[in-house]
Amino acid sequence: MSRLVALALAFALVVAARLLTVAHPTTPGSDAAMALGFVLILSYFAGTVSKRIGLPAITGYILTGVTFGPHVLSHLSPDLVVLTKQTVRDLQLLDSLALGLIALTAGGELRLAAMGRIWRAIAWIISAQVVLVFCGVTAMILAVWTFTPLLAGLAWPAALATALVLAGTAVANSPATVIAIMEEYRPKGPVTDVVLAITVFKDVVVITLFTLVLAAATVLLQPGRGFDAASLVQLAWEVFGSLVVGLGLGRLVVEYLRRVKHETPLMMLAVAFLAVTIASELHLSGLLACMVAGFYIENFSRQGEALIQALEHHSLPIYVVFFTVAGGSLNVPALQLTWPLALLLAFTRLGLTWLATRSGAWLAGAPRAVVTHSWSGFIAQAGVTLGFAVVVGRRLPGVGDEIVTLILASIAINQIIGPVLFRLGLGWAGEIGAAGPEEAENAAEPGQPLHDADRARP
Amino acid sequence: MELRTVLLLAVIAALVLIGSRLSFGRRRLPLGVRETVQTGTAFLVLGALLGPHALNLVTERVLEQLGPVIVIGLGWIGFLYGTHFEWRLVRRLPRAFYGVGFTESLVSLGLVAGLGAVYLGLVADPGSTPDDLAVAALVLGVCAAGTAPAGTYLLTTHARLRHADSHALQFFAAVDDLPALLILGFVYAFFHPSLPEGGQVAGWQWALITVGMGLLGGWLMHLVFPRGTDVRVNALVLLGMVSLGAGAASLLRLSPLFVSVIAGMVFANLSSRKESVYGMLADREQELYVVFLLSAGALFRFDWTLLLGFAPAYIALRALAKVGGAWLGLRLFMGPSPIHPLIGSGLLFQGGLTLAIAVNLERTHVSALPHQVATIVVVAAIINDLIGPTIAARLLGRRGSR
Numbered sequence: 001m002s003r004l005v006a007l008a009l010a011f012a013l014v015v016a017a018r019l020l021t022v023a024h025p026t027t028p029g030s031d032a033a034m035a036l037g038f039v040l041i042l043s044y045f046a047g048t049v050s051k052r053i054g055l056p057a058i059t060g061y062i063l064t065g066v067t068f069g070p071h072v073l074s075h076l077s078p079d080l081v082v083l084t085k086q087t088v089r090d091l092q093l094l095d096s097l098a099l100g101l102i103a104l105t106a107g108g109e110l111r112l113a114a115m116g117r118i119w120r121a122i123a124w125i126i127s128a129q130v131v132l133v134f135c136g137v138t139a140m141i142l143a144v145w146t147f148t149p150l151l152a153g154l155a156w157p158a159a160l161a162t163a164l165v166l167a168g169t170a171v172a173n174s175p176a177t178v179i180a181i182m183e184e185y186r187p188k189g190p191v192t193d194v195v196l197a198i199t200v201f202k203d204v205v206v207i208t209l210f211t212l213v214l215a216a217a218t219v220l221l222q223p224g225r226g227f228d229a230a231s232l233v234q235l236a237w238e239v240f241g242s243l244v245v246g247l248g249l250g251r252l253v254v255e256y257l258r259r260v261k262h263e264t265p266l267m268m269l270a271v272a273f274l275a276v277t278i279a280s281e282l283h284l285s286g287l288l289a290c291m292v293a294g295f296y297i298e299n300f301s302r303q304g305e306a307l308i309q310a311l312e313h314h315s316l317p318i319y320v321v322f323f324t325v326a327g328g329s330l331n332v333p334a335l336q337l338t339w340p341l342a343l344l345l346a347f348t349r350l351g352l353t354w355l356a357t358r359s360g361a362w363l364a365g366a367p368r369a370v371v372t373h374s375w376s377g378f379i380a381q382a383g384v385t386l387g388f389a390v391v392v393g394r395r396l397p398g399v400g401d402e403i404v405t406l407i408l409a410s411i412a413i414n415q416i417i418g419p420v421l422f423r424l425g426l427g428w429a430g431e432i433g434a435a436g437p438e439e440a441e442n443a444a445e446p447g448q449p450l451h452d453a454d455r456a457r458p
Numbered sequence: 459m460e461l462r463t464v465l466l467l468a469v470i471a472a473l474v475l476i477g478s479r480l481s482f483g484r485r486r487l488p489l490g491v492r493e494t495v496q497t498g499t500a501f502l503v504l505g506a507l508l509g510p511h512a513l514n515l516v517t518e519r520v521l522e523q524l525g526p527v528i529v530i531g532l533g534w535i536g537f538l539y540g541t542h543f544e545w546r547l548v549r550r551l552p553r554a555f556y557g558v559g560f561t562e563s564l565v566s567l568g569l570v571a572g573l574g575a576v577y578l579g580l581v582a583d584p585g586s587t588p589d590d591l592a593v594a595a596l597v598l599g600v601c602a603a604g605t606a607p608a609g610t611y612l613l614t615t616h617a618r619l620r621h622a623d624s625h626a627l628q629f630f631a632a633v634d635d636l637p638a639l640l641i642l643g644f645v646y647a648f649f650h651p652s653l654p655e656g657g658q659v660a661g662w663q664w665a666l667i668t669v670g671m672g673l674l675g676g677w678l679m680h681l682v683f684p685r686g687t688d689v690r691v692n693a694l695v696l697l698g699m700v701s702l703g704a705g706a707a708s709l710l711r712l713s714p715l716f717v718s719v720i721a722g723m724v725f726a727n728l729s730s731r732k733e734s735v736y737g738m739l740a741d742r743e744q745e746l747y748v749v750f751l752l753s754a755g756a757l758f759r760f761d762w763t764l765l766l767g768f769a770p771a772y773i774a775l776r777a778l779a780k781v782g783g784a785w786l787g788l789r790l791f792m793g794p795s796p797i798h799p800l801i802g803s804g805l806l807f808q809g810g811l812t813l814a815i816a817v818n819l820e821r822t823h824v825s826a827l828p829h830q831v832a833t834i835v836v837v838a839a840i841i842n843d844l845i846g847p848t849i850a851a852r853l854l855g856r857r858g859s860r
Contacts, residue, residue, distance in 0.1 A: 002681050003681060003682055005681065006678045006681035006682045007682070009674065009678055010678055010682075010702060013671070013674065013678075013702065013706055014702070014706065017705075017706040017709050017710055018709070020659075020667075020710055021709055021710065027525065027528070027529055027708045027709075027711075027714075027818070027821040027822045028522045028525035028821065029522075029524070029525020029526035029527070029528065029529050030525070030529050030705050030708035030709040031705065031709050032525065032526040032705070033525075033526040033529035033530050033533075033701045033704060033705030033708065034701065034702055034704075034705025034706045034708075034709055035705070036526060036530075036698075036701050036705070037530075037697075037698045037699060037700065037701030037702030037703070037704075037705055038698070038702050039698075040694060040695075040697060040698030040701065041682060041695055041698035041699065041702070044691070044694055044695060044698070090523075090525065090526060091526065092523070093523040093524065093527075094526065094527070266748060315690070316690040316691065316693070316694050317693070317694050317697060320694060
């Protein structure tokens, strides 16, 4: 009860400070720091409640972000909004940093030895997802295009371009969600291994697919322009450049961990910051670079353990910040505007992902649990897809706004149901708690240290 | 690849190499350089080099994006300082020690603020108001009043001073920021630049709001702080509460440092978990502190008039004020004592709190004066770390140190 009173008082403090805000300029980032402080505490308690009712903690973080974000409480009064659009923009650096650290964790959790057993499943499932989800979503959009108010006004080439771009983004899923759920429940087993490996490798496939789709859509929308070969060069630059930067950073970290061994959490922050900055300056994928760095450290040095320990030092605030800001960024008005089509898109994607993952796993001869349950890890969408939406809005004048609205609405649905489905999938597969009885009982928050046995090298 | 990125990569790689060699190598560094490396002042130099006024690798835009981190850093430093003041422990220490610490602090504040007012009055551009001038001069004085305990601790370890002197130095360094911080809080309240639309809030009311926010922040922290022992969860809640209080204060153009110091004091006196919180604050300080030092360094401007003219005067006057103030304090409150009369020479170090005060002013006020204050404080912090240990070892070492 005393905590509820405290949270109410903290909320009152935020609202009162905003009401008393003076007209003069103030320290940059003040409002963002205040809002961040409030949502950190609230999200943590919401995560605890979420766990008590059997949902992942990140669902609590996301719902806190949605509730105190720009679109929900504003219906009562604009003064009640804690995460305003400006606040979310001000927290962009922290958000990118969090994504970089999550990507380092994703790469660091992936072990070559474990992958040797599942590489066939990885290849088959990714292929099946690309073919079935991409073709299925394209076909669905083309089938309903003339019946939906949002897209009905588009000519055939524009509708095809829209369908291709939506299908391209539908293939992507959220590595951050996968990692957060895995850190929270400590699962162990084939479904866990397959979902993690596919999530990391699919990132390259998704970037490639999206670039090709965007080039094709540009041709469809501007027929006289012809295929833009420069986009292929850009694609090669993005993928190989990110690999090179990731390897370079990985090597830097290995040398640091080997020679210095001090202040490793600080070094990880610096590396994530560096990766994000370099990627932004050079138009590379910071996510991919960080994943490669983490993968390199884990598999090509003896410093993997130190890396993961250092990342765990920061992990709880990282997940809370990332998913709360993700919740605050969810475009509720877009969902209100396009909900029938967005629901259709989200559930078509869900169905196709289920079908593609099952078929791919079956063709690869994967264990039964992988065939039956691994689809659940590929539903959530967040940062990567959001990034695609921004690019679409910039690069496809004419249809960009419609596509962005649909993508954002679809992300809103997928990001809310995705973590819950993955948690259920892991539970059905019997992999929650398989890492040890302690983890099964005390999975607690995402970000707590993994059990030593779980970190042992095979 | 852009030149800036190449440079950034090169600088980071060099930093890793040099930092690791200097900080953790076996080579024994000279007095002064050792303090500069170990107290993190090297990051100030690095920030100055990388900042928008030198290599411009850390651009104004990056500094702006780091805004929330800087505000949180201010709160963290303030809260950590405030948690030291647990009444149960505070009252055990001799009052005379407080008298000496406060005297040297107030003498330094008064003398440097006076000199600052004269200098800034001469160089201020015509757009600066008397209030701008007063705030800048007072903040300069406040910055001069404090001492970095980390620097003093390293001095007492490396220079092997007598026990009585070491003990006194550490105590004075721990308390001499307190009166300065109180004055800082009231400077921000009484020189508040504006009023909210449609309302009339007087200076004393802003002062009450500042104190009230600190009290509320500490009490809320006490209420929400988890009872469990999970360090990560506790650190998250701590980070949240510190950000909330510092952000709210900063949004209202009040001092986040002052508010956080009060919140820290309240929490230290209410909670039974203060020991673990203090450990956590110190443990997690590193990342925030480095970002903070880099940001503070980035504010440095290569203004040669300032660097060759006022900065040496500031450093010299502050040193004299510290030595004179401590001497006066000893005479007033302790009479004959085993403490060296020039004990103030061991209180030259300027660290986290001082830099935080300068950063706070620079980020809040838009006139040119805060830039000058920040530059003076940054250069003084670096030089004091370099020369302070040598001066102190020579002066204090005459009586008994090896």
